[in-house]
Amino acid sequence: MEKAVEMIQIVKRFPQVVANDHVDLTVLKGEIHAIVGENGAGKTTLMNQLYGLLRPDSGEIRIFGKKVNFRGPRDAILMGIGMVHQHFMLVNNLTVAENVVLGSETGVGPLFDLKRARKKVLELSKLYGLHVDVDAKIEDLPVGTQQRVEILKVLYRGAEILILDEPTAVLTPQETEELFETMFKLKDTGKTIIFISHKLNEVMRVSDRITVMRQGKVTGVLKKNETDPRQIARLMVGRDVVFTVEKTPARPDGVVLKVEDLHVKDYRNLEAVKGVSFEVRAGEIYAIAGVAGNGQTELVEALTGLRKPVSGKVYFLGKDITHATPRELREMGMGHIPEDRHKYGLILQFPAYYNVILGRHYRPPFANGEFLSHSKILNFAEELLNRFDVRPNNVRMLGANFSGGNQQKLVIAREVGLEPKLMVISQPTRGLDVGATEFVHRTLIQLRDSGVAILLVSMELDEVLSLADRIAVMYNGQIMGEVEPNAVSIEEIGLMMAGHRLEEIRGRVA
Ligand SMILES: Nc1ncnc2c1ncn2[C@@H]1O[C@H](COP(=O)(O)OP(=O)(O)OP(=O)(O)O)[C@@H](O)[C@H]1O
Ligand SMILES: [Mg+2]
Structure with a gap:
């Protein structure tokens, strides 16, 4: 040849x-x-x-x-x-x-x-x-x-x-x-x-x-x-990789995120989210599954303050956050791992240590009035990079010089480092290798078990099925049904992804 x-x-x-x-x-x-x-x-x-x-x-x-x-x-x-x-x-x-x-x-x-x-x-x-x-x-x-x-x-x-x-x-x-x-x-x-x-x-x-x-x-x-x-x-x-995630049943607590009849338009001014309602509790992973382009992006943008909803309400720990800004949400304890890490995730021309404190660089312990504490920032960043196995673990390297997957790890490290009460995550393992995927999955389960409410949006059905405690399937801006992963078949999820409502599939017309 x-x-x-x-x-x-x-x-x-x-x-x-x-x-x-x-x-x-x-x-x-x-x-x-x-x-x-x-x-x-x-x-x-x-x-x-x-x-x-x-x-x-x-x-x-x-x-x-x-x-x-x-x-x-x-x-x-x-x-x-x-x-x-x-x-x-x-x-x-x-x-x-x-x-x-x-x-x-x-x-x-x-x-x-x-x-x-x-x-x-x-x-x-x-x-x-x-x-x-x-x-x-x-x-x-x-x-x-x-x-x-x-x-x-x-x-x-x-x-x-x-x-x-x-x-x-x-x-x-x-x-x-x-x-x-x-x-x-x-x-x-x-x-x-x-x-x-x-x-x-x-x-x-x-x-x-x-x-x-x-x-x-x-x-x-x-x-x-x-x-x-x-x-x-x-x-x-260089070692055996575990392809399945170990987890115990969730022990959900109070409602952290409540979404009521939310309507959101996309950038072309067409309605992309058409009346969505759901709740996410502390200590559970609530997943939104579905084929890309069915309103998930706009939903996440609306929840994280990046896009104004047309109507409906969003509550975070009982507080109306329908029109809150990303900074306000962050200060209230909402973490966000975005789908597009180049657009919203990292500042490529800034070093890693700055990228991992982005969003709270202006607050203690990193800043005191006008003064940034470089030693505190560097120590914190070093610890995070090690904990999340970012390679190389060099806090002074520019965001742009990390490989694609390591840029993703930087974003995850920063958001988890925020110790959020609610974590909104889109496509957390896109571009990650099998070892890093395993690590991120374990991290999300640990976050859940420590009482964080997690909203996971993923197009990877395997990921949704192995991580979620409850699954909503989104199609054409609406939720087709809400199920528990062990009480649903792949076929049923597939049908919902194609636009059939759960009630319809199970023969009880709503
Ligand atoms: N311009 C650069 N300056 C400094 N280091 C760089 C630069 N480009 C790449 N690197 C480093 O070279 C190594 C290899 O990076 P590369 O992007 O080739 O990895 P990759 O295998 O494509 O990873 P991924 O699966 O995450 O895309 C990494 O440690 C990365 O940080
Ligand atoms: Mg690459």
């Missing part, structure tokens, strides 16, 4: 870590090759070198047998390499077609380019099942569609080797399935795909071979047919 990519003894050092420590990677032409590894293992760094964004300190890269020395992505693109990044890089107020031609203008004139681009984009989208409206503006498209645009852009530039860095982290199950179909089609036409994911079931489903990384080194190269998720997890984390 011809070798599409050879990365030989790649070394890449950053001031704090050796991100790639003599890494070897061989990807055969026409294969789907998965790269898995802990958060911070060096996957994105390795791919950034293959794409010309970073230069190796030492080592060699060969593309289809030819030694290359990329000075930038342009060189990599010319050699047929395309990358879809962990965080998208599209221009929001341009159309799909405009985004696709951006950066590959031929000099013949922009109008000509655009016309030709539209035609070619349509052809490519048909060929690979990447359905998009080429004239739509990026900002109006759901993430799953934006990702298709990224892939189209890469194909438009003639990529033979596609790097997909955690493409499924932001997708719904349906969108993931569509992406896999596209990947199989690409493979059928001889394209080579490098696929990064933390979800081992996905890796088992799509890949031919798997390279496992841990702390900057390769710990195994496996054939999919000769391995299983347990072995992969062990190579990733």
Whole structure:
């Protein structure tokens, strides 16, 4: 088999870590090759070198047998390499077609380019099942569609080797399935795909071979047919991973959060939450399940003060907080782990120690009047980073320089460190490796057992089923039913997720 990519003894050092420590990677032409590894293992760094964004300190890269020395992505693109990044890089107020031609203008004139681009984009989208409206503006498209645009852009530039860095982290199950179909089609036409994911079931489903990384080194190269998720997890984390969460039954106490007939509009001014009511008690995990885009985002934004509800009431420990600001809510003891950690979670240009006290930097013990106590802040931050196993545990490193998963751990550390009474959490384990996921799940159970009320919004049904004490399924802005995890079948939840009410499913018409 011809070798599409050879990365030989790649070394890449950053001031704090050796991100790639003599890494070897061989990807055969026409294969789907998965790269898995802990958060911070060096996957994105390795791919950034293959794409010309970073230069190796030492080592060699060969593309289809030819030694290359990329000075930038342009060189990599010319050699047929395309990358879809962990965080998208599209221009929001341009159309799909405009985004696709951006950066590959031929000099013949922009109008000509655009016309030709539209035609070619349509052809490519048909060929690979990447359905998009080429004239739509990026900002109006759901993430799953934006990702298709990224892939189209890469194909438009003639990529033979596609790097997909955690493409499924932001997708719904349906969108993931569509992406896999596209990947199989690409493979059928001889394209080579490098696929990064933390979800081992996905890796088992799509890949031919798997390279496992841990702390900057390769710990195994496996054939999919000769391995299983347990072995992969062990190579990733260096120990056995427990896939199920241990927990005792909840002992719920008083009502902490009460939501009454809440109506919320989305950014397009359409009603996204259409009369939702529920209660969350101290010491329980109340989960909202459902397919993404059914009002969960707007609901969470309304509860956390980021979006004004149209009508309805929200009470936090008996106090009306319907129109409270995020700062007021924080001071009352509401923690929030947001879905989009780049938008609301971290200030990337600030160091970790500042990021973990964000929201109470102006209060004792960290501040006294105008004076910030640096030693207190640094000590507190160091303790948190250690407790949450943030890597590297360097409190002075900028938010931007942590790997995707470690940024997520920073947000979780900060919010738990707040010792909240109520924790509102969206997608807590998106982008986390199996070990970190296990840790976050255990942390949430501990919080629950210490009497915190937890509202968990997750698209991962497995996560909901293993963590929740009560589950509400949301569809089209409404709650289809409220159930206990051990008194419901997966089929019933699936039907509610598709818009059937529990009463209807169980035959007692309400
Ligand atoms: N620009 C940078 N400056 C300093 N350190 C960096 C920089 N980019 C990455 N690192 C460090 O290099 C290491 C590897 O990071 P990388 O992003 O490659 O990990 P990853 O395997 O992609 O992790 P994740 O699964 O969390 O995305 C991490 O310790 C990270 O903090
Ligand atoms: Mg990464």
